[in-house]
Amino acid sequence: MNVMLVAMDVEAAELCRIMAEGLLYPVFQPIMDFRVRAILGYEALIRGPADSALHRPDQLFAAAARSGVALDLEHACREASLRAFAAQRLAGRLFLNVTPGCLLDHKMMNGHTRALLAELGITPNRIVIELTENQQITDLPGIHEALLHYRGRGFQIAIDDLGEGFANLRMWSELRPEFVKIDKHFVHGIADDRIKFHFVRAMQDLAEICNASLVAEGIERGDDFTCIRDMGIACGQGFFIARPETHPVRVLPAGIVAALGQQRLSLSPMMGGMPTARTLLRPIAPVPEDATNAMVIDRFEADPELDVLPVVHEGQPIGMINRHSMIDRFARPFRKELFGRKPCEMFMDHAPLVVDQHATIQELALMLALAPKHYLFDGFIVTGDGSYLGVGSSHDLMATITEMQISAARYANPLTQLPGNVPINEHIDRMLTAGSSFVAAYVDIDNFKPYNDAFGYRRGDDVIQTLGRLIGDIADERQDFVGHIGGDDFFVIFQSADWEMRCWQLVSAFAEAMNALLSPEERAHGGYMAENRRGELSFQVLPTLSVGVVRIGPGDFESHREVAAAASVAKKQAKKKSRDPASESLGGSVFVERRRPASGEGMNVLARALN
Incomplete structure (x- = not known):
């Protein structure tokens, strides 16, 4: 002890x-x-x-x-x-x-x-x-x-x-x-x-x-x-x-x-490529850390358009000085005499927002949304390999985002507001150019026309909008791109590793949603009575989903046309599969093309035939 x-x-x-x-x-x-x-x-x-x-x-x-x-x-x-x-x-x-x-x-x-x-x-x-x-x-x-x-x-x-x-x-x-x-x-x-x-x-x-x-x-x-x-x-x-x-x-x-x-591609294609922090860069000459406050004041007074001044140490940013904050401090009596010769770092923000030149607009916007409010006024410092390059402003960021939103709306499907054919094609081509692996899924509604004819276009639009929402729910918004080709056809570009499970979740969720749109009697019979194309009253089954899937690796295809053609073939196979009685209990079908893709020339021939 x-x-x-x-x-x-x-x-x-x-x-x-x-x-x-x-x-x-x-x-x-x-x-x-x-x-x-x-x-x-x-x-x-x-x-x-x-x-x-x-x-x-x-x-x-x-x-x-x-x-x-x-x-x-x-x-x-x-x-x-x-x-x-x-x-x-x-x-x-x-x-x-x-x-x-x-x-x-x-x-x-x-x-x-x-x-x-x-x-x-x-x-x-x-x-x-x-x-x-x-x-x-x-x-x-x-x-x-x-x-x-x-x-x-x-x-x-x-x-x-x-x-x-x-x-x-x-x-x-x-x-x-x-x-x-x-x-x-x-x-x-x-x-x-x-x-x-x-x-x-x-x-x-x-x-x-x-x-x-x-x-x-x-x-x-x-x-x-x-x-x-x-x-x-x-x-x-x-x-x-x-x-x-x-x-x-x-x-x-x-x-x-x-x-x-090596990060995965952004999900928001834009003409000319996705803007990054570098596209917003303004090459403002920084001040060294040993610059005096008087020198900083002189810089601001000489350039009325200058709102911020970055401070660097051996080429690396260490702070940011806001024009209005600095001038406000020195407007008080005797401040210039007391602090004019002291180093500017005493009044700088020691924790400015510093971003790499390759940071995307989306990443910047998210960061600013979560950051303290003063970053909205100060903007951000842009670096390359850690060295100072310039300054970006929140105003320019917002203008770029607005431009992107206008561009996206121009090519969006008016019914679902999802990206239409142009953004879909651009995104596929960007994925192919980058050599990324992804999965293309063509989603189509079976037996949709009889339903649309029987219940009217408004109910038909409700079904299409419901499908658009369901696809958005099963997709990972950070990795997967959802597009609306038109009518009842949708296109999903998966980067999620569990894409196949997500496809089956979509099929199941759509079947449940369709069930909810019918009366108890129609649900009990699994369908409804309506006129067929010959004008005869006959039993119609509920709309279901067919999903054709193609897995795409680096170098497999050369353009979005080839990808679209391969996905169309897979969708047709999914539709054939959906006619199998065994598929009825599942409420739809998913067909995955597991064979190696045809050569580029062969796919071009197929694309022309389908067009």
Whole structure:
């Protein structure tokens, strides 16, 4: 027993020495934003001295708990992380791990943190309080009050791994954090595990409803990175992207940039190609970080059209200065005399929105929609391989989106508002040019004309609109393109891996929808009485779906005409299959062409014959 007490005393003394001498040091792991292909910020992870038994964080905090100084250690870690972050002038946000107990501690609420941030020149909107799950919340009203206190001062909130602690669905719904971190258990192996995939997909749906950004932690494999990227998860973190370092990377590694470049094609074709951040770029000459405030004021006064000035360090953007904010500050008495010769970084936004030149318009729009309001006025900085290229404005972004919407409406089907033939053909050609693998599905309604003739065009239009909505429901809006050829013909370009299941879901959902449109008597008989084409009264079966599917790999086809011809052949086979009595119980049919496609010339001959 005495030996144990002696060991605990030694451990406590070592812990006190480490805190007293300031020997704690943080390492920073980058968190990347998939939407704009840039580093969002860094998570601070604490370490003890390398030659100490308390080097690892689990050993540090276990010793602190045994010694009764856990809160003191946590405050020391927070200060060490903030000082190191400021000393390195790291860009973006800082994610600070905080336990619920520390969040409620008077030392967090007594103004010390605010004073420290002011001393270091870090604005609160750059700090994300990451609530860790190693404690359960016992005082939920107190947590709510504390969060209101910090949010009122500009801080943002993140909850850590979705696991056994407080970071569960109930707490997510009640705390409403800006960021939610997915536990690495669900991320590791997600590319090969359908259960994990659907768990994360459910989390993603909740995040959209709650207006939160998901961060996938523990990305260690290239396949998982690709899967997370293609799912549309907002942010990622893990060894595959970058390891925690004392001096972390400031731009995405070349391998990650290359992996991002292999992203699946956007779903919104546009004449001349999909606009990116580069198309919105204005090459404004930046100012260096050591430029004085007086120099910045002179730049603004010399150019009335200049709304923002980016600040760079060795070619990399580190901040943004807003014209109106700067001039307002210096309009006050003696401000020019007091601050004119000081470096401009004291008044710049240290966490501007920085995006890669290849970020799409859709990614930019989504990012701005979720970002703090001041980004709408400041715009965004555009980079290439991490180096400054220019500035983009929200006004130009909105104008481009409006132009895209007008273009989309011009070619949309008037009944369903889905993209018509021109956008469908453009998207197929873009997929073929990029060498992407995809699945083309031709969807057609069987027995539609008798129904339309018997019940009138209005009921017929209802059926077509219902089918359009059902296709939109089964398709993944992030990966799958839905088009309306005309009449009762639709075309779907799948990139979803589970496309075949989605096709059968569509067939089943359409059968249920048709059932709901009939009277109980007609449903009991499985159809209705109506005149056939010869004017004779006869029994008519309900409309059903035929779906013809063609799987397309790189180099299989040369143009949208060949793809359309192959899909038409598959649709005809699906219609033949639907006449089989065995298909009646299924309410429709799906035919998948599993043979290799014909040669390009053969498909051209077939396309001409079908036309």
